[in-house]
Amino acid sequence: MTTPRQTLSYLRHLFEHRGIAPNRRYGQNFLIDLNTHDLIARSAELGPRDVVLEVGPGAGALTAMMAEKVSAVVTVEIDPAMAQLTREAVSGLQNVRVLQQDALARKSEIAPEVLDSLRAGLAVAPDRTLKLVANLPYHVATPIISNLLVHPELCPSLMVVTIQRELADRMMAEPHGEMYGALSVLVQALADAEIVRILSPKVFWPRPKVESAIIKIVPSAEKRAAIPDLPWFHEVVRRVFTLRRKNLRVVLYRLWKPYWRDKAQVDALLEALDLTGDVRAEALNVQEFIDLAEALRSRLGPSAAELPDPDDSETPESDDHPADDEDGDGDGDGGGDGGGEGGGDG
Numbered sequence: 001m002t003t004p005r006q007t008l009s010y011l012r013h014l015f016e017h018r019g020i021a022p023n024r025r026y027g028q029n030f031l032i033d034l035n036t037h038d039l040i041a042r043s044a045e046l047g048p049r050d051v052v053l054e055v056g057p058g059a060g061a062l063t064a065m066m067a068e069k070v071s072a073v074v075t076v077e078i079d080p081a082m083a084q085l086t087r088e089a090v091s092g093l094q095n096v097r098v099l100q101q102d103a104l105a106r107k108s109e110i111a112p113e114v115l116d117s118l119r120a121g122l123a124v125a126p127d128r129t130l131k132l133v134a135n136l137p138y139h140v141a142t143p144i145i146s147n148l149l150v151h152p153e154l155c156p157s158l159m160v161v162t163i164q165r166e167l168a169d170r171m172m173a174e175p176h177g178e179m180y181g182a183l184s185v186l187v188q189a190l191a192d193a194e195i196v197r198i199l200s201p202k203v204f205w206p207r208p209k210v211e212s213a214i215i216k217i218v219p220s221a222e223k224r225a226a227i228p229d230l231p232w233f234h235e236v237v238r239r240v241f242t243l244r245r246k247n248l249r250v251v252l253y254r255l256w257k258p259y260w261r262d263k264a265q266v267d268a269l270l271e272a273l274d275l276t277g278d279v280r281a282e283a284l285n286v287q288e289f290i291d292l293a294e295a296l297r298s299r300l301g302p303s304a305a306e307l308p309d310p311d312d313s314e315t316p317e318s319d320d321h322p323a324d325d326e327d328g329d330g331d332g333d334g335g336g337d338g339g340g341e342g343g344g345d346g
């Protein structure tokens, strides 16, 4: 077995020879411990019916290992130099498609070319199943995972990914805690998740500043079926956590203002759900979020999904960084009137 030291030396020489260096902007921390690659592949229970999506193949070591076991691998690599290394690592393997592009379109959606390649791979035989297996670049992990989780036809049967440990902890977090946010609700509402292993910075080159984790997410058909409108659920969870420190009465009134005559209508909706208006989003459990989204859907109607965020310029596609209170007013909503917290969730 190649040791981490040998892999590191190989990568260093390869990069030097090509005149390239790891690019922090792209979250390039390469796994140098091949045992970890092996653990990722084993945890993904790879088999001949699988079509694997790998975002960020880097030098292609995990790609080549997986391609031996599965029916097809679709890899997406933003960095042309890395895409070239991946192509070389899998040359001779007919079942790997290397897309050199951003895996995301419009910052938070999975690029249509990626989805089309997955559809093509799955269409080859009716028993093919999709899996996401990757050492994900940290800045795209949340949109990749959450978009696949709610995707109507391309939700994977399994996701095994390496991510920052903090993000893994957020996925597993319980209500009331600082870590609990849109991503916790989304993952727990739609899947069963477990942390497979915490990874020390030492297994990467260059070493990141923080720990990472391999997380295994198993989307559940039963849980999905309990949520009638997945995109709406995603939208409600994401929006409500943009104002995590306001009470729910204020949050709902403010987020869907054109739809309410007055706050008494919000109170009536909350009362029907057995919730008091002074409760905060971070206190709601997953089932309460499912019920809330459904009640709002019935009350507000389909056009509510089209409503822009209260102040779109300040509210990115995210919510959830714990405990920021950027406007200093003590309520942590990051703005005087409905701005978001930023930080990368849901």
Ligand SMILES: C[S@@+](CC[C@H](N)C(=O)[O-])C[C@H]1O[C@@H](n2cnc3c(N)ncnc32)[C@H](O)[C@@H]1O
Binding pocket: 026, 027, 028, 029, 030, 031, 032, 055, 056, 057, 058, 059, 060, 062, 076, 077, 078, 079, 082, 101, 102, 103, 104, 135, 136, 137, 138, 140
């Ligand atoms: C953490 S490295 C993983 C590399 C390799 N799979 C490994 O395990 O050593 C993340 C990889 O994702 C690529 N990447 C970063 N942002 C991306 C994006 N938006 N779309 C596709 N690939 C991206 C980086 O260039 C890098 O190769």
